[in-house]
Amino acid sequence: MFKGVLFDLDGILTDTAEYHYRAWKKLGQEIGIPIDRKFNEQLKGVSRNDSLKLLLEKADRVGEYNSERLQELATCKNNYYLEMIKNIGPEDVYPGILTLLKELKGHGIKVSLASASKNGPLLLGLLKLNSFFDGIADPEKIAFGKPKPDIFLLAAKNINVRAEECIGIEDAIAGVQAIQSSGAMPIGVGKTSELGDKLNIVPTTEKLTYDYLVSKWEDLFKVV
Template identity: 25%
Template sequence: MRYDAVIFDFDGVIADSEALANLVLAEHVTRVGVPTTLEDAYTRYMGRRWPEVVATIEEALGQPLPPNFSEALMIATLKRFESDLQEISGATSFIRQLGALPKCIASSSPSERLSLCLQVLGLSNDFLGTVFSADMVKLGKPHPDIFLLAAEHLDVRPAQCLVVEDSVSGVRAAKAAGMTVFGLTAGSHIRSGHAERLLDAGADDVAASWEEVSILLSDC
C-alpha cells in the first residue's frame, strides 16, 4: 500500500447505522405530529447538521419541538444500536488486514455514540485512542478540520492518508485536507446515483464493497 495511514468515516462505512438512526428519527418525528417514513428521513434530514434538522422539523410542525426531544432521540437511537447494529459487510476484515498500519476514525457523530457502536461491533480495541469526533474540532465536515486533526495525531502527512467516506460532505472535507478519498456505497442507506454524487464531490474512486476497496488498493 502506498499510503501511510487509513482514516475511516464511521456511519455508513464501518457501521451500517444510517438506516437504523434514520428509522428511529422517523418514528420520533411522526410521534410529535409530522408523519415521516424512512425514505422521508433520508430525503429531509440525512447529511444535515442537527440544528438544521431541528429547524426543518419545527417548520413542518409549526411550533417548537418538546424540550427533551433531542435527548430522547439519542437515548432511543443508542438502544436501537445496542440491539440491532451490524457492520458494513467486510469492514472488520478489512480493518484487521491493515495490521500495524496507522488507522483511525474521523466521524461527525458524537463521541458517546461512537464508543457504544465500536463496543457493539467488537472494534473498541482496534481504535484505542484513535477515534476523532466532530465535537473535537471547531468546524465539522465539509471543512477539513477533523481530518487534519487525525493526521496530526497519527503523525502522518495529509497527502499520505487514504480516507474512506460515504458522504458528499465527508469527501469534500477530506479533499480539502489534501487527502486521497475513496467513496464507499456499501451501506443499506445508499440510494441510486450516490456514487456519481461522491465522484462529483471529488472522490478519487468509488467502491461498492470493502472487497472493491481492497482491489482498488492492490492496483495502487
Template identity: 30%
Template sequence: MTTPAIIWDVDGTLVDTAEQHFRAWSRLASEIGKPFTRADFAATFGMRNPEILRKLFYPDADDQLCRDLGERKEDLYRASVRDEGTQLLPGVAALVSAFADAGWPQAVGSSAPTGNLDLLLGLTDTRRYFSAVVTGDDVRRGKPDPEVFLTAAEKLNAAPSRCVVFEDAVAGVEAAKAGGMKCVAVTFVGHHPADKLRAAGADIVVASLAEVTVAQVAALVG
C-alpha cells in the same frame, strides 16, 4: 514509499445502522409534531445533529435545544442498536486487519456522538484497531467541513496528503477532499449513487469494501 494513514467513517462504511437512525428520527419527529420522510433522512445522513435539527425542524434552534433533542434522538437510536445488534459490512474486517498487519495507523472520523461510537466499536470488537477516535462531539463544524478528518490526521501525526478516508456519503467525500486527503467511497448501503460520489471527488468508488486491496490504497498515496 509513503505509509498511508487510514481514517474511517462509521455509519454506512464500517456498519449499517441506517434503519435504526431512521426510526429514531421518525420517533423524535413524531414526539415534537414535525414531519420526517425518507427523503429528509437521505438528504441529511452523515450530518451532525445540530445541523439536521436546524435544517429540518427548527432553523433558529439554539445550542441547548439542539443538545436536548439530539440526546433524545441518540437515546432512541442506542436502545434500538442494543436490542438488535450490528455487524461489520462486507470486506471491513479483512481490510481493518490487513491495514493493522501492514503497520498503518488507523482512526475513526465520524459525525456520530461519542456514546454511539463507543457502542458500535464495542459491539463489533474493532476499537483496538484505532489509535484515535474523533466524534461529532470533538468538532465544531460537521462534514462537508474537513475538521473531523483533519483532527483525526493530527491525532495520528499524519500529513493530510498521506491520509486515505473511507466514506459512503457525499458530504464525507467532500470533507476528505477539502482536507487534502484521498478518499475511497463505498455504495454498499445505497445512500448515495456512485456518480454522485465520483462528482464529489472520490478517488475510488466500489460497490463493496471486499473489492479494495491494500496495494490499491497504498498506490493512492504512493
C-alpha cells in the same frame, strides 16, 4: 506510501443508517415534522445537532426552540437510537472490513475514526473493532462538522499523521467533500451518481482491500 486510513463509521463499518433514520422519524413525528427516506439522505454524515437543524428548517421552525430545548430534542433522538442499536454485534460488521483492518495493522498503517457520531467509541466496542483503531476523533472537539474538513484533520492528528498522507473512506457526499477539503485522498463506497465522479468509488466494502488502497494511492502519484 500512505501512512494512515481515516474511516467513517455509519455505512462503512456497519449499517447504522437505518437506525438513525428510524430515530429521526420517531422524533419528527413527535414534534409534528414528518420525514421520509429522501429527506433522510440529507442527514447522512451530518452531526446530530446539524441534523436537528435541518429537520427544523424543513418546517421553518428553527426559531421555536431555545438552546436548552434543542439539546433536549437532540438527546431524545440519541436515546431512541441507542435503544435501537443495543443488539448490534461483530456479526454486523460490513463484509471485507475486518480483513482490511487486519491487513492495515499487519502493514503498520495507522487507523483512525472520523465519524460525526458521538457514539463512535460505543459502536466500535459493540462491533469488537476497538483494537484496530489507533485514534478516534471526538466530534465534540471540532468547530464544524462535515462537509467541513475538521473531523478528518483531527482524525489524522490523533494518529500523528498529516491528512495529506492519509486515505479517507466515506459513503456520504458530505463526508467525501470533507475528505477532499482536508487534503486526504478520498475513496467512496456507493454510486457515482451520489458521490460524484472526482474520486475512486467501490460499490461495496468487500472491494476495500489493502491492495486496492495501495494501487489507488500509487495511481495518484504516477507521472504522466
